[in-house]
Amino acid sequence: MRTAAVSVTDAGVDAWASERLGAARAQRLLSLAADPGVPVFFGRTDGTAEAGPDGAPETFHIGRRHVRDDAGDPVVIDWRAPMSRPFYQASAADPQGVARRRRFGFAAGELTSYEDERLAEGEDDGGAGELLRAEIERPRSGPMRDIVATIQPDQDDIVRAPLTESICVQGAPGTGKTAVGLHRAAYLLYTHGDQLARTGVLVVGPNKAFLRYIEQVLPALGEVEVDQATVADLTARVTVRTQDAPDVAVLKGDPRMAEVLRRALWSGIRKPVDSVQVSLSGKKYRIGEERLKRFVDDLRRAGTSGVDAAQLVHYAAGRERLAMSLAEYARRLKEAGGGSPTDAETRRCARSAEVRAFCDAVWPAVDAAGLVASLFSDPEVLARAARGVLTEEEQALLHWPVLPRSVKSARWTPADAVLVDEVAGMLERTPGYGHVMVDEAQDLSPMECRAVARRLGAGSLTVLGDLAQATSPWAAQDWAQTLATLGRPETTVRPLTRGYRVPGEVLDLANRLLPTIAPGLGAATAVRRDPGALRLRPVTTLAGPLASVVSELATTEGSTGVVCADAAVPHVVALLTAAGLDVAALSDDGSEPARVAVVPATLVKGLEFDHVVVVEPAAIVAAEPRGLHRLYVVLTRAVSSLVVLHREPLPDQLAG
Numbered sequence: 001m002r003t004a005a006v007s008v009t010d011a012g013v014d015a016w017a018s019e020r021l022g023a024a025r026a027q028r029l030l031s032l033a034a035d036p037g038v039p040v041f042f043g044r045t046d047g048t049a050e051a052g053p054d055g056a057p058e059t060f061h062i063g064r065r066h067v068r069d070d071a072g073d074p075v076v077i078d079w080r081a082p083m084s085r086p087f088y089q090a091s092a093a094d095p096q097g098v099a100r101r102r103r104f105g106f107a108a109g110e111l112t113s114y115e116d117e118r119l120a121e122g123e124d125d126g127g128a129g130e131l132l133r134a135e136i137e138r139p140r141s142g143p144m145r146d147i148v149a150t151i152q153p154d155q156d157d158i159v160r161a162p163l164t165e166s167i168c169v170q171g172a173p174g175t176g177k178t179a180v181g182l183h184r185a186a187y188l189l190y191t192h193g194d195q196l197a198r199t200g201v202l203v204v205g206p207n208k209a210f211l212r213y214i215e216q217v218l219p220a221l222g223e224v225e226v227d228q229a230t231v232a233d234l235t236a237r238v239t240v241r242t243q244d245a246p247d248v249a250v251l252k253g254d255p256r257m258a259e260v261l262r263r264a265l266w267s268g269i270r271k272p273v274d275s276v277q278v279s280l281s282g283k284k285y286r287i288g289e290e291r292l293k294r295f296v297d298d299l300r301r302a303g304t305s306g307v308d309a310a311q312l313v314h315y316a317a318g319r320e321r322l323a324m325s326l327a328e329y330a331r332r333l334k335e336a337g338g339g340s341p342t343d344a345e346t347r348r349c350a351r352s353a354e355v356r357a358f359c360d361a362v363w364p365a366v367d368a369a370g371l372v373a374s375l376f377s378d379p380e381v382l383a384r385a386a387r388g389v390l391t392e393e394e395q396a397l398l399h400w401p402v403l404p405r406s407v408k409s410a411r412w413t414p415a416d417a418v419l420v421d422e423v424a425g426m427l428e429r430t431p432g433y434g435h436v437m438v439d440e441a442q443d444l445s446p447m448e449c450r451a452v453a454r455r456l457g458a459g460s461l462t463v464l465g466d467l468a469q470a471t472s473p474w475a476a477q478d479w480a481q482t483l484a485t486l487g488r489p490e491t492t493v494r495p496l497t498r499g500y501r502v503p504g505e506v507l508d509l510a511n512r513l514l515p516t517i518a519p520g521l522g523a524a525t526a527v528r529r530d531p532g533a534l535r536l537r538p539v540t541t542l543a544g545p546l547a548s549v550v551s552e553l554a555t556t557e558g559s560t561g562v563v564c565a566d567a568a569v570p571h572v573v574a575l576l577t578a579a580g581l582d583v584a585a586l587s588d589d590g591s592e593p594a595r596v597a598v599v600p601a602t603l604v605k606g607l608e609f610d611h612v613v614v615v616e617p618a619a620i621v622a623a624e625p626r627g628l629h630r631l632y633v634v635l636t637r638a639v640s641s642l643v644v645l646h647r648e649p650l651p652d653q654l655a656g
């Protein structure tokens with residue numbers, strides 16, 4: 001196929017055609033470029049004799065993309081094609097026409113092993129084969145890998161759900177939520193490529209370190225047309241310079257703020273107090289006050305009380321339509337007098353100085369950041385918009401203690417940026433994607449959910465998260481509220497319960513926190529156990545034991561994360577560096593993590609390391625209000641081994 005693409009000859013029709021052909025050929029070659037580290041296929045299904053044509057059993061190889069032979073017949077089937085489905089879904093109980101399933105093991109592009117399940121003879125490994133274990137335990141370096149070779153049936157159900165279906169996946173740590181979400185995006189792009197190429201796919205993640213970690217997965221799957229962003233990226237309309245205190249952040253993330261902003265915006269519209277004279281192709285027409293009032297009222301109603309949110313007239317569009325209403329009215333007057341003004345003349349009238357001046361007076365142009373700044377700067381302005389919605393104490397929390405010299409130079413916070421974006425979304429329609437995937441969704445505030453919902457348009461949603469890992473102060477107790485605020489209240493919540501990442505011994509430890517942090521939420525069951533995976537080490541001094549553990553791990557293949565309370569990061573880096581170890585702190589600028597990385601506890605969510613050393617759990621718990629939730633996240637990052645070093649006693653819940 002590569003040779004055929006290279007040898008496409010340029011018939012030399014014209015320069016434009018040649019250029020297009022060249023671009024198409026380059027694109028095709030890119031899509032055919034093989035990663036030498038991954039095989040052309042990783043699985044095979046042999047059909048039962050009856051299932052094949054002429055009674056002969058059919059054999060399919062399954063791979064990352066389809067491959068044809070010279071005659072154009074398929075030799076490898078794309079994992080996303082309907083024909084590949086039995087590879088993922090067939091079982092001894094429901095063989096789906098598959099007599100034997102074979103999985104291949106590879107290392108550095110070389111075939112190293114294979115594993116068979118003779119489904120026709122009632123034999124299947126229940127998704128716990130050696131190859132799955134080997135794949136999970138393969139040492140990690142760099143970004144996240146795809147799991148196409150070993151997607152499990154419950155995961156596959158989610159990956160292949162129809163595009164129109166919005167899904168919320170509630171899954172314990174390491175159950176494959178992120179992996180499943182990304183594979184779903186790849187599946188949807190494959191299955192509905194034309195539609196999604198127009199509307200796009202958006203992946204929303206918690207921070208840059210996380211996006212960096214997942215960014216390679218989709219290109220590795222052959223999909224490149226996906227935008228990846230944090231909520232901060234999506235709402236970057238003002239320069240964020242500082243953080244809010246937690247109580248202020250909670251208030252600014254509260255959905256009541258949307259009502260306050262809505263009122264503030266639309267209450268800026270004033271009643272016309274006089275008639276207006278407009279000119280249309282050289283003649284002047286007077287429009288009476290009552291008629292002007294009706295124009296304004298009708299448009300305001302269309303902007304504030306539509307039956308369907310999608311039909312609401314945006315503020316800026318309302319302004320344009322008001323100008324057009326005046327011009328159209330003048331046109332009708334002129335026509336009644338026997339004139340026949342053209343569309344261009346009518347539009348010119350709508351842009352005329354008199355009409356502009358009228359619109360500026362009754363329907364003033366609004367700057368989103370300016371509106372939020374005026375609310376925070378002027379208690380009276382805020383009180384008018386917030387009366388009956390926020391208490392006086394709450395209003396007081398929102399006031400800026402020091403007024404900024406300009407809107408631009410204000411000390412905006414991340415929560416403010418979301419509010420500014422909310423206003424911008426009322427001013428003008430925000431372009432929406434055809435599918436939006438939100439990871440770590442348990443941490444979004446209601447106002448952040450609204451920001452994501454604005455990008456959703458008419459599309460569908462994949463929400464991934466774990467209520468037990470909710471560390472933000474506005475954390476929800478259940479998914480209903482989040483899904484409603486994301487604009488898809490009817491979304492079904494699907495649990496994933498098999499833990500792939502974390503060995504059973506480590507998961508058992510972390511699960512002891514669950515009754516306290518998320519009562520009622522089911523614990524995951526680990527697919528693997530390893531007696532050596534967990535070491536709890538009380539110590540009297542930190543420096544020596546830490547250096548010796550880390551230097552021991554540094555000699556192993558794969559990645560090591562030393563996780564500690566954020567404030568302890570410089571100290572831990574200094575201790576390890578003084579011991580001659582090559583370590584670096586992980587930062588949130590999206591740069592590549594070091595092979596041995598010191599990771600602030602608040603940045604570790606969604607990431608994983610072959611080996612994790614947790615330093616002083618009590619300090620991690622003490623650092624924030626939802627510290628036990630944070631500790632649960634921290635304890636569930638290890639693929640192969642977890643060492644816990646502590647001078648202070650472990651939290652009571654962990655003592656088993």
Ligand SMILES: Nc1ncnc2c1ncn2[C@@H]1O[C@H](COP(=O)(O)OP(=O)(O)OP(=O)(O)O)[C@@H](O)[C@H]1O
Pocket residue numbers: 132135136145146147150151152155171172173174175176177178179180466469500501605606607608636
């Ligand atoms: N079917 C699978 N085959 C092989 N590896 C898998 C499979 N499912 C998940 N994994 C691996 O398990 C690890 C955890 O997956 P992932 O990060 O998607 O979990 P998660 O549910 O998002 O976890 P968390 O909530 O802790 O962030 C990853 O290394 C992933 O590649």
